[in-house]
Amino acid sequence: MPANADEKAINSHxxxxxxxxxxxxxxxxxxRTVGFCNPGCRDKFEKAIGAFEEAIARNARxxxxxxxx
Numbered sequence: 001m002p003a004n005a006d007e008k009a010i011n012s013h014x015x016x017x018x019x020x021x022x023x024x025x026x027x028x029x030x031x032r033t034v035g036f037c038n039p040g041c042r043d044k045f046e047k048a049i050g051a052f053e054e055a056i057a058r059n060a061r062x063x064x065x066x067x068x069x
Contacts, residue, residue, distance in 0.1 A: 009035030016041040 009021050014037035021035030025042045028034075029049065036042040 007033040009033050011035055013037075014041050016044060 007026060009026055010032050011034060012021055013019065014021060014025075014035070017037050019037035022037055025036040025039050026033050027036070027042050027046055029045075034045070036045060
């Protein structure tokens with residue numbers, strides 16, 4: 001979820017590229033604003049997080065179903 005440009009990122013450099021954070025490339029993660037050097041890096045991060053969150057949810061559903069059996 002992209003963040004507001006008014007928010008201050010917790011980091012000064014992009015975790016993917018090491019380049020300085022750009023104001024148009026912020027996102028919210030676990031209640032914090034994380035910055036990236038460009039929207040492509042931000043979107044790559046959001047996609048990766050989405051995949052992990054989905055895998056965690058799928059695992060939790062699988063475990064719940066197994067315990068109901």
